[in-house]
Amino acid sequence: MLVFGNVIAVGASDYGASTGGVIRSSYSNFGNHIDVVAPVGDGSPSPSGALIQCGVPGGVCANNNSFVVGQGTSYASPQVAGVVGLMLSVDSNLDTASVRSIFSQTSKDVGTSGKDSQFGYGIVNTASYLDIISSNYQAQQYFTWYDSIDQNLSWIVIGNPNAFDVRVKIQIPDLDIVDYLLVTPGKVRTFSRNPIISGPIIVSSDNGENIYSSQRSVFDSNNIRSFNEYPSISVGNLDTKYYFTWNDTLNGNRAWTLVGNPSTTQTANVTIKIDGQLKGTYSIAPGKNITPMFLGIQAGPVVVESSIPVYATQGYFMTILSMNIKVEIEQEFSSISLDAQLSILHMIGVANQTKSYYT
Incomplete structure (x- = not known):
């Protein structure tokens, strides 16, 4: 034959x-x-x-x-x-x-x-x-949250700085979402799913090849839109202690401290303090996250400490009333992380665009 x-x-x-x-x-x-x-x-x-x-x-x-x-x-x-x-x-x-x-x-x-x-x-x-x-995909970057419900929009944008193709895997474990992208040299690809709200999001590359990524989000509240873009947290920047300068949950403002556990085997034991006062103690299972909000507090700093390396961001929703103009802004900030070798490992700025209307 x-x-x-x-x-x-x-x-x-x-x-x-x-x-x-x-x-x-x-x-x-x-x-x-x-x-x-x-x-x-x-x-x-x-x-x-x-x-x-x-x-x-x-x-x-x-x-x-x-x-x-x-x-x-x-x-x-x-x-x-x-x-x-x-x-x-x-x-x-x-x-x-x-x-x-x-x-x-x-x-x-x-x-x-x-x-x-x-x-x-x-x-x-x-x-x-x-x-x-x-099985050859290795986690490279993390985002704590993804929100594309109602009128909100969100995209994960992934870039390839290499001279060869890189295969990328995007996971939202809590929703059993897995997607794969091929990113050609010097180009970017975009991941989006609608309508979902969940976290964390894990971005992996084949054989751990270098990539970069950011999340672009549009928050819509009564046709008032705010735009936000912030970079991912790299696996090389994971730490056991993070700082945010301020928490404001007065006068209709909201703030969330989002902490994710990248480990596949270990539980992260986490504490969150605001202005030196303990506000919460948490056990985060492997691959999971927490999103606590502490109401009625206008103070800082916010300090996140963990028993193992984690990633953390802070989400804000702010309402500004002044001169008959109401402006609503949603932002997400990366933390400031300190270690023994570098006084400041990274501090990420955020750009926003907002629309306003008269009340």
């Missing part, structure tokens, strides 16, 4: 009721050339059968919400093709040998241990494939 090296050979699997396990579908070819199988069955609903939503040419459907049962390797191959498409959406540089190698590492092994003539490397396993592909 002629075997083509650039082809992934796909077989079909079935559920054997008598054996209580996976078997090769009776019509499926077999041999040493088989790379992987997909669950299709033998034409009857079963744990490994393929149920196809109505709309498939030739299907007989009771109604638009029903399914038809598909059989044959013609239903197995598209499953594998779809998985390979997902792989390539994450890493467009994968070739046939790389795809076959991923199959060998992550397929669900059935039948004889290892690659065999009935199932190849085993049954296609989408989640495992994507985990393998994305």
Whole structure:
């Protein structure tokens, strides 16, 4: 039999009721050339059968919400093709040998241990494939919050300073959002999702390649808009102590102290003080954040201390009433972080644009 090296050979699997396990579908070819199988069955609903939503040419459907049962390797191959498409959406540089190698590492092994003539490397396993592909991404930058609900807008803008392509992963863990971007040399790409409100946001790059990013936000309150742009907090700037110069939650003003835990294994034990007075003690689980607001306080500084390196920002909503003009501004500030080597590690300024109206 002629075997083509650039082809992934796909077989079909079935559920054997008598054996209580996976078997090769009776019509499926077999041999040493088989790379992987997909669950299709033998034409009857079963744990490994393929149920196809109505709309498939030739299907007989009771109604638009029903399914038809598909059989044959013609239903197995598209499953594998779809998985390979997902792989390539994450890493467009994968070739046939790389795809076959991923199959060998992550397929669900059935039948004889290892690659065999009935199932190849085993049954296609989408989640495992994507985990393998994305495992080289390393967290580089963080944002504490993302708000695009109601009339608010938000974008994460990511730039590539390198002379080569960089693949980037953006995660909002609490909403199970994961997106991938390819950023070409000297260019920027933009991530946005609407309408969501959550945090933190994690920006990772393949193999930890250098990138830079900022978040651009438009806050809308009764058609009064404020614009804000601030850079991400780099993994190299994480610290255990952060300072904000002021907290103002009087006269309708609001201020949030946002703290995120970048660790995947450790809990961050955090205290927040304002003008030397303890205002809160928190335990932040791995990958989570807190967003406390302390009402009725106009004082400073705000000091955040943690048992492990964290990232922190301060969000402000300010209402100004003067001479019959009302101006509403929402801002987010990065903190001032001190360490033993540099008196000031970073201090980020914020630009704002506001509209006003007469009351």
